[in-house]
Amino acid sequence: MRISTVTMFEQSMTSMNRQQGDFLKVSQQIASGRRVVNPSDDPQAASRAVGVSQAKAATQQYADARVSARNTLSQAESVLNSVSDAVTSAKTLMIQAASDTLSDVDRQSVASELRGIYETLIGQGNATDGNGRYLFGGYNDDAPPFARTGGDGVAGVQYNGDDNVRAQRIDASRLMPVADNGQTIFQSVPSGAGYVARAERESAAGDISLGTQEGYLRNEGSVTFSGPSRVDPDNAAFGESFTLRFEEDGGEMRVRVADPNNPGDLYDEVYTSGETISFGGISITLRGEPEEDDQIQLRPANAEGANQDLFKSLKDAIDVLELDQQGQPENRAHFRNTLSSVMRELDNSLDNVLTVRASMGARLNELDVVDAVGGNRMMNYERTLSDLVDLDYNEAISEYSLRQVGLQAAQKAFVDVKGLSLFNYM
Incomplete structure (x- = not known):
């Protein structure tokens, strides 16, 4: 079979280009890592x-x-x-x-x-x-x-x-x-806060000096309180808001607390200064001289109306x-x-x-x-x-050396093939 000179040159160039491409690819991998x-x-x-x-x-x-x-x-x-x-x-x-x-x-x-x-x-x-x-x-x-x-x-x-x-x-x-x-x-x-008492009073101008969010509370006497304290959290009325009222009845001052869940009073006794009274699972100590219709509001600290x-x-x-x-x-x-x-x-x-x-x-x-x-x-x-x-550098360097040898071999083969000519023997 006859192989033309053009075919030998094309195959040699193809081999060199392929080897050079593989060599450049490995070079690029090494350069980029x-x-x-x-x-x-x-x-x-x-x-x-x-x-x-x-x-x-x-x-x-x-x-x-x-x-x-x-x-x-x-x-x-x-x-x-x-x-x-x-x-x-x-x-x-x-x-x-x-x-x-x-x-x-x-x-x-x-x-x-x-x-x-x-x-x-x-x-x-x-x-x-x-x-x-x-x-x-x-x-x-x-x-x-x-x-x-x-x-x-x-x-x-x-x-x-x-x-x-x-x-x-x-x-x-x-x-x-x-x-x-x-x-x-x-x-x-906090959700676990206890009761807070408030005794609001009317100022000289007629407004509420320490106004409550739930209306007017009168306190014109000299009653002071200590507490309230928790005594029975299991009481049915515990957790409700209470209004403690002072009302004169038959010449005696009484302390009354309405029952928030039932008609009537939860507490109704004659007032004695210094006495601790209990109702609704809480207690409070009162001292001093109240006036008719004086009030003290007791609310859970997290109640809507409490401050x-x-x-x-x-x-x-x-x-x-x-x-x-x-x-x-x-x-x-x-x-x-x-x-x-x-x-x-x-x-x-x-x-x-x-x-x-x-x-x-x-x-x-x-x-x-x-x-x-x-x-x-x-x-x-x-x-x-x-x-x-x-990249695995050990493998890449080995591959680089191999491709370099392959490229050099392809180049050497091309040089040898290029030198083949009958004119050399004439």
Whole structure:
């Protein structure tokens, strides 16, 4: 069979191009460090690598989200630490103000210090994170959640945020709350809080100086109370709200408490100063001289009508600390009753703040756990991706040497073939 010179040249060029292509492919793999440089190198591995890369990118996004969540929670937890310190300081000042050795001027000085704590708490309630968003406004985080309202003496505070909890997805299956709303922190009490008593009174202007959310309660006498205390949680009426009334009957002052579940009175006895009375699973100690139709409201601390507002509690305390008590037993009784109520409300508020703060600490711990799991998952993805597309350098270098020899052999063969000619023998 005759083989033409053109055919020999074409086959030699084809062999050299193939060897050079294989050699360049191995060179490219070594330069990039990847076995699969193009999808055509290994279609199945390339396809799986795309899926793993997407999962790895999503895991990295969740890791970034956890960094943001940790920053927000850390800032909020730091603010709540300051809030708990402020409430503790307020309780210390109120214990100091309750001393009978203090004059009206001394109590006004304490009220001035308490006002500073009040302003501090408003500032803490309007704290922002590193991005300028308000921490405790829920999803209404573009404006201060707590705004001052009009009023005599110390201005009141109104919550303008929403009741939602801002959340962030920190993992595929976990949506974590990262900032509790201000209503939950500053205007709520823990579910296990007990009873709180309130004895409101009418001011000289005719309004309610420490107004209740459920209407007018008259208290113009000098009765003070201690408690209430829990004595029988299994009582059928325990957990209800009660109104304790003083009514004169036949020349005697009686204490009456209506039964919230049945017609008639749950308690109806002659009043004796210093006596502890019990009804509905709770007890309260009364002292002093009441007036006809004076009332004391007793509610569970988490009842709808009870005061759960930390700012209102402090405002009430400041208002009564500034009252003139010299020679006015009614004001003195009003001061005692208000301090007793506010101290309980501050205890409940502090417990609530500490509960929320503990929840934030638990979430910070959870972030550490999820971070560890996410780190392990990222390592697994990287290992899988490496197995799919990364290069085995030992094998690649051997292949490189082999392809280099093959290319050199093809080049040498072409040189030899090119030299074959009959003219050399003529």
